[in-house]
Amino acid sequence: MIDKKCPICGGNSILHRKYGKESCIKDYKYLYKEIPENLDIIDYELYRCTNCDLVFAAPLIGGSESFYTWVTSHSNYYPTEENPRWEWIQIKEYLLQNKNVKTILEVGCGEGAFLSFIQKAVPGLSCLGIDTTTSACNECMKKGLDVYNGTLEEYINGGNKKKFDMVVAFHCLEHVEEPMQLAKEMLDITDEKGMCIVSFPYTDMKMEKVFITANNMPPHHLSHWNYKSCKKLAEVLAANMQIVSPYAPRIKDEVYQLLLNMYYPIWKPRDDINFFNVALIALIHPLKTLKAVKCVILKDRIVTASQIGKATQKRRVPWFVMLILERKDKAFMG
Numbered sequence: 001m002i003d004k005k006c007p008i009c010g011g012n013s014i015l016h017r018k019y020g021k022e023s024c025i026k027d028y029k030y031l032y033k034e035i036p037e038n039l040d041i042i043d044y045e046l047y048r049c050t051n052c053d054l055v056f057a058a059p060l061i062g063g064s065e066s067f068y069t070w071v072t073s074h075s076n077y078y079p080t081e082e083n084p085r086w087e088w089i090q091i092k093e094y095l096l097q098n099k100n101v102k103t104i105l106e107v108g109c110g111e112g113a114f115l116s117f118i119q120k121a122v123p124g125l126s127c128l129g130i131d132t133t134t135s136a137c138n139e140c141m142k143k144g145l146d147v148y149n150g151t152l153e154e155y156i157n158g159g160n161k162k163k164f165d166m167v168v169a170f171h172c173l174e175h176v177e178e179p180m181q182l183a184k185e186m187l188d189i190t191d192e193k194g195m196c197i198v199s200f201p202y203t204d205m206k207m208e209k210v211f212i213t214a215n216n217m218p219p220h221h222l223s224h225w226n227y228k229s230c231k232k233l234a235e236v237l238a239a240n241m242q243i244v245s246p247y248a249p250r251i252k253d254e255v256y257q258l259l260l261n262m263y264y265p266i267w268k269p270r271d272d273i274n275f276f277n278v279a280l281i282a283l284i285h286p287l288k289t290l291k292a293v294k295c296v297i298l299k300d301r302i303v304t305a306s307q308i309g310k311a312t313q314k315r316r317v318p319w320f321v322m323l324i325l326e327r328k329d330k331a332f333m334g
Contacts, residue, residue: 007056008049016046018045019043021041024214031265040066044057051232053226053228055203081113084114101165103128104166111140130151131147152182169182175221176222184237186325195326196239197323199322201224203216227243227317239327240327243304244305247318248317249318254296256278259292263285
């Protein structure tokens, strides 16, 4: 029997949508044009917790090794030192102003792009990466990075007692089958005066009425997070929280990007696309365009900060956020 209890708070859930194998394959064909003949995918349902609003896959089973080998083989899947995530820049700026952070652990470090980036930007840091993919760990070692090949649970159970000033995981939480366990392990290995940082897509369910991207659905993403589910996660962990995000694009720019994604999949050349191409889409598909405009205007407005540790305000949320967790017995961001 499939467990439909919320993996964060244990609350009851209701069916949010069905997402079968055929739908997944169709969406991936739109996204990437060509897919492997025997792509390892199963039928899923998505449930929404009636207590904390977390949307999660049932069954909570992630993609196979062959699935992830294929997905991650596409260009621009992984960020690079030359094209860093916005979160990396945020953390760099914070560390340059807060010299008390000496040690960093990255969970899901991949081939070590963030570790290389941050050690070059902030000299003197002691960094460790953890990843389950052997080939990725080998690449880290070639770069001279310290890395552990395995899960965070295995690392902790192996007798490693060291606590870190900062523990980070970029776009991992939404992929794992036990997000609560991962978040707890990360906080447990964070120093009592340190901070735990996880980043993920902010999923405003209204947007699904207009456009669904395969990479935000199972088996790729197993959970969808919003403000209420983040707050519940912090509550269950007995932690203080702050959400940090870049400013949302202007409404017209966001509508433009949404229409572009709806009608120009990433495998199509976009070099010659301009405002007039998208305006033509709007004329040909007026109802969908109106839905897109409505969804962007009505996107969630949440309390968030534009920088780590800075003042918060209520504003329209962008596509991605960072969740900062600290122990409640510590003065937050102190």
